[in-house]
Amino acid sequence: MVNKSALIIGNSDGIGLALTKQLLLLGWDVIGLSKSDSRIKDSKYSHLVVDVTADNFMQKLQTTLVDPPELYVYCVGIGEDFSIDSISFEQKVFQVNLMGAVKTIETVLPILIKKRGGHIIVLSSIADELNSPESPSYSASKAGLSSYVEGLALAVKKDGVSLSNIRFGFVDSKMAKGEKLPLMMTVDKAVEHVLCCVEKKPIRYSRPRIMALIVIAIRWFSRFKV
Ligand SMILES: NC(=O)c1ccc[n+]([C@@H]2O[C@H](COP(=O)([O-])OP(=O)(O)OC[C@H]3O[C@@H](n4cnc5c(N)ncnc54)[C@H](OP(=O)(O)O)[C@@H]3O)[C@@H](O)[C@H]2O)c1
Structure with a gap:
């Protein structure tokens, strides 16, 4: 490549x-x-420091599109265990995980449609299937993201633009907290999966597959709990 x-x-x-x-x-x-600066030093790399919740986010994003790249990957995400003492954090989770992606797509998609080509990938989560008492805003923001991106993928297929929704289970980064993290994959394995999506451009891609199935089963059985 x-x-x-x-x-x-x-x-x-x-x-x-x-x-x-x-x-x-x-x-x-x-x-x-990203919100923080980058330590990457490479002649083929440039970095822009910006918070996706900032008022000037779309404006700054626009500056990267003078010569528009063909691939866009939205990896931004936050999540914490729910606490009523930090209820205001819930709003932030939606702004970062969902609205940041919506704003990215609003800025990028018209350009890709005009070019009749390009690929947008978002990193959602298998948690989009759950009503989670531990982290309700995280699951709900990912549910919104998954539903939006997969619907949009169908809407713009005719324009030659691809959108992919990647749904991971646990990945060994600073985001994965807690004592029980079943079937956790390495960050390098997650990257392999992203590269597979870059090649195949699926609308939905869930890994590990077994975890996606378990979560569907949990969701299904939870309907019978009163
Ligand atoms: N790790 C998992 O178990 C897991 C599982 C399923 C899905 N995912 C999803 O995969 C994606 C990547 O997660 P990760 O594990 O790589 O998490 P991570 O290590 O915490 O990285 C998140 C990245 O997002 C950036 N970021 C956070 N808030 C931002 C903001 N307001 N504006 C701009 N950049 C911001 C962070 O920058 P700063 O460091 O500067 O804040 C960091 O570079 C997320 O969407 C996550 O929900 C992760």
Whole structure:
């Protein structure tokens, strides 16, 4: 893979950082965008520091689109265990996980449709299937993201633009907290899955598959609980 370009949103850490490094190794030109600065030093890399909840986010994003990349990966995400003492954090989770992606798509999609090509990937979660008492805003924001992106993918297929919704279980980054993290995959494995999506452009991609099935079963059985 050479002479290809990508914009990775949320890449100062975790999956976004590992994906950025891997794309650079594969010869891609990469622009990164994150709340924190980047330590990556590479002639094919440039970085923009911006918070996706900031008023000027779309304006700053627009500056990266003068020569529009073909691939966009929204890796930004936050989540904490619910506490009534920090109820205001719930709103922030929706702004970051859902509205940041919606704003990214609003900025990028018209350009890709005009070009009749390009690929937008979002990192959602298998938790989109759950009504989670531990982290209700995280699950709900991911449910909104998954539903929006998969619907939009169908809407713009005729325009030659692809959207993919990746739903991971636990991935070994700073986001995965807690004592029980079953079937957790490494960040490098997660990057392998993202690269598989870059190639195949599926609308929905869930890994580990077994975890996606377990979560569907939990959701189904929970309907019978009163
Ligand atoms: N790890 C998991 O178990 C798991 C499972 C399923 C899905 N996912 C999803 O995968 C994605 C990546 O997660 P990860 O594990 O790589 O998490 P991570 O290590 O916490 O990385 C998240 C990235 O998003 C950036 N970010 C957070 N808030 C931001 C904001 N307001 N504006 C701009 N950038 C912001 C962070 O930058 P700063 O460090 O500067 O804040 C960081 O670069 C997330 O959407 C997450 O929900 C993760």
